[in-house]
Amino acid sequence: MDVLEKLNWRYAVKKYTNAKIPQDKLNRILEAIRLSASSIGLQPYSVLVIENQELRKKLLPAGNNQPQIIEASQLIVFAAWETVTEEKISAYIKDIAEVRGVTIESLEGFKGMMAGLPGRDAEQNFNWAARQTYIALGTGLVAAAIEGVDATPMEGFNAPAFDEILNLKEKGLRSVSIMALGYRDAERDPFAKLKKVRRSKENLFIHF
Numbered sequence: 001m002d003v004l005e006k007l008n009w010r011y012a013v014k015k016y017t018n019a020k021i022p023q024d025k026l027n028r029i030l031e032a033i034r035l036s037a038s039s040i041g042l043q044p045y046s047v048l049v050i051e052n053q054e055l056r057k058k059l060l061p062a063g064n065n066q067p068q069i070i071e072a073s074q075l076i077v078f079a080a081w082e083t084v085t086e087e088k089i090s091a092y093i094k095d096i097a098e099v100r101g102v103t104i105e106s107l108e109g110f111k112g113m114m115a116g117l118p119g120r121d122a123e124q125n126f127n128w129a130a131r132q133t134y135i136a137l138g139t140g141l142v143a144a145a146i147e148g149v150d151a152t153p154m155e156g157f158n159a160p161a162f163d164e165i166l167n168l169k170e171k172g173l174r175s176v177s178i179m180a181l182g183y184r185d186a187e188r189d190p191f192a193k194l195k196k197v198r199r200s201k202e203n204l205f206i207h208f
Helices: 003-009 023-034 053-059 086-100 105-113 122-146 159-165
Strands: 045-050 074-081 150-154 173-182
Touching (some): 122 150
């Protein structure tokens, strides 16, 4: 398996077939997202996996009627925490202690590194959390390509409307980005056969 070949194959699909992703492939993509890098490992977001077609039809107008929302096999919504609380940090510390078989007391130093987060401006914390979702989104895109599954990262949607339809406010979340997963319809998608255009390595990379 050549990762570079897979990344050259992928593109932001505009038209999907109605084919469903096999469950094992979907599980691996979601697990890759779960294992994605995150600042201090906190993962200050939730990932919504939406298959329900009626719900996606409700989301369609808020998604600027982009067809991927209803045509794709799954719609993934990355939603960042509105706030970082002491309770969430404590829950994270508890998880570390349980998984690594150490005491909570031994993690006091690490917990202290995060002590300032709850006191920061809420919008500052949300913006920080929102940036973390893009790392997870990027991981999902790569994982999908490796699995031979098409994916479309999308920002062109009405986030407050999504939040209302999905009742995210009640969960302390705000939607940030979305990703459609499925299989390209090469006959209907004019971008399917176009060569990938990226800046040359000479123009992109600056070596010191």
